[in-house]
Amino acid sequence: MSQELLLDLSILVAILPLIGFMLLIFFGKKLPRQGDWLETLLISSALVLSLIILFQKLTTYNDQTLTLNFTWIDFHNVPGIGPLKIVLGIAIDNLAAVMLVVVTLVSALVHVFSIGYMHGDIRYSRYFGFLGFFSFSMLTIILADNLLLLYVGWELVGLSSYLLIGHWYEKKSASDAAMKAFIVNRIGDVGFFVGIMILFSTFHTFGLQSIFEGIKDGVLPYGSEGWLTAAGVLIFCGAIGKSAQFPLHVWLPDAMEGPTPVSALIHAATMVAAGVYLVARTFPLMTADALTIIAYIGAITAFISATTAIAQNDIKKVLAYSTISQLGYMVMGLGVGAYTAGFFHLVTHAAFKAGLFLGSGSVIHAMHHALHHQDDHHTDPQDIRNMGGLRDRMPITFWTFIIFTLAISGVPFTSGFLSKDEILAGALAFNDLTGHAVIPIIGFLAAGLTAFYMFRIAILTFLGEHKDPIRLEHIQESPKVMTLPLVILAGLSIFLFYSFNPFGAADGWLVNALPRPESVVPSSVAAASPEIFEEAVHHAHTPAIMLSLLFAGTGILVAFATYQWKKISADAIAAKFRPLHTFLLKKWYFDEAYNGIIVAGTLAYTRALRWFDDTIIDGIVNGSGTITRVSSFVSGKFDSIVIDGFVNLTAYLSGFGGLVLRKFQTGKVQTYIVFVVFGVMVFYFVFRLR
């Protein structure tokens, strides 16, 4: 298959869901079954095409980057800059090819799942249309070879996320969550945009490859390495927003107000991974300082959200915090230099996290139906305290959920073990090389916490006794259209798909396909070179496996001891550490702090502006209005009195003159004769006297 055909196919992959979106938005209601089959069919064909592209890429063009460019705008000679062209285009390297498959695969499975989950929804066709729109936007990000197109896709993804979170916009919490997600993301995007502009103002191009080459040739933004670090960190700001990293992670838990398949697709598997993908794409220009900042942000995020997840009771909230935690892991992995491991974790996480969300969706679906059957509209179908004992009622959901939980906990023979282990080994190696001991410590702690809270929800949901036996009777396994994606994703959570060695992915095809790219930054500010890093990782590998198994095993054991065997009383511990428990339950008070400082500050500021508007601006406007009114009143009076006075006076005078003169016009000839005679006499005397 030729390169051109491959590139054309990749464009087709992105365009297909967009076509579906157009058709569904305009004709969705008129299509049979509201067109869900159309969008699902299109995304499935996109999946098939992506698989073909990945296969061709890895077999034929393994080490090449295929690009397709066109000049979008040619500014010719810009004063002060010189010739300026905006070139857009797409690029397919191994990273993009893998990502294409991940996105289309999860998207296709979510489409299938949604057919069951969203059955009978009021905006069914619109929902599928927006799913297609999201897929298109995400694929644009993946294929973009330049920052401008990437930014466009970035914003489109934000928009479709907003639309899908707010799908049930009648619910105030949903519309609020949609707005929150949009606004919080915007904060990160501002940093991203500033980062793009720093690079653009130096290199006069958006093309990533050209920027890398420029830096390699020794050109630095504003001639300083500090600016290069700043550009890297600012671009990472975009990832902080989109990938829900500390301190902008607050939107993701709220985004769970959207339909659960959307949470699986956007807020677990693909969109939030866009930030990680962005860091991976711009990895070569990151300096050592920028990478350290990234690693710390990732570690902090992983720790904060893992601790928060322990205290949550809403199944989707727990999964949301676990997503943030895992994203923190990926970012940390990229930050420490374990590029391949970070991205590998993105891929494996996409599968098992999408599975977890879809599994929780299946549970919520069943709970919802059971509660609906009982006419119970008060019990929260998402609260794990209301669940329990669902194992026998929903066997497929249960077993797949257990596989996903094992994967995310990092138990051997799962995909999660492979990728997480690589990241932790990278973190240990980073410690060896630079001495940042906090990062591996947090990494292992978070691994233990993850195992604990994931088994907590699995046990509370599926094992134990159900509170209400009658309700349990009504709970049924979800339809095949929902369980099939779960089974497929569970299959993909097994190590076999990524590496034949269950204890190390180093020889697997995925890791080999994604070698860490050469850094282009000057060697004085570059992170440890791949060779040195690989060497350190090699040494750290065995301790990492041991430690991660130890932490994960402890977490799982504690979870079973607490919730299954009841050896440890969770309530007693919660009571003993009440302030800490409340602190975790309240999610570290991030929302309160943001509300208190930023939202209240903004509101106070807007109130001040409003006061300014109301008094000063309105005062000026009203003042000028009053002045105009008074002056027009005066000029009106002048018109009506003076001007009209003159006019009326002349009219009155003519009328009065007419009144006087008509007296002489008697109509009697004799009177006229008298006038004539007197007139003649007057003339006579007048002229005689002269």
Next chain:
Amino acid sequence: MESAIQNISEFVAWLPKVQLAHFLLVSALLFSLGIYGIVTRKNAILVLMGVELVLNAANINLIAFSRYGGLNLDGQVAAIFVIILAASEAAVALAIVLNIYHRFQTVNVDEVSNLKE
């Protein structure tokens, strides 16, 4: 008898010598009377008679100037023209008056004031 004639001639001699001024005086009197008649009379016929007086006052003037002034016969010719003119004027004016009478059933000039409108 002789004395009587003498008395008459004395009387005539006593009278002031007839001069242009006397004629003009008579003419002015006649004119004034004519104007007076025209202005004051209600009857159209009487108004016409006033007009005749005015015309004749002019005639006296013309004759007087032909006798005492330098007009010679020209004055008398003009007077004859005026008489002719007066005759035709009377004919036309009487015809008008007759018509007015037919139309308004009156010859009172005060009531015939349609021109006013």
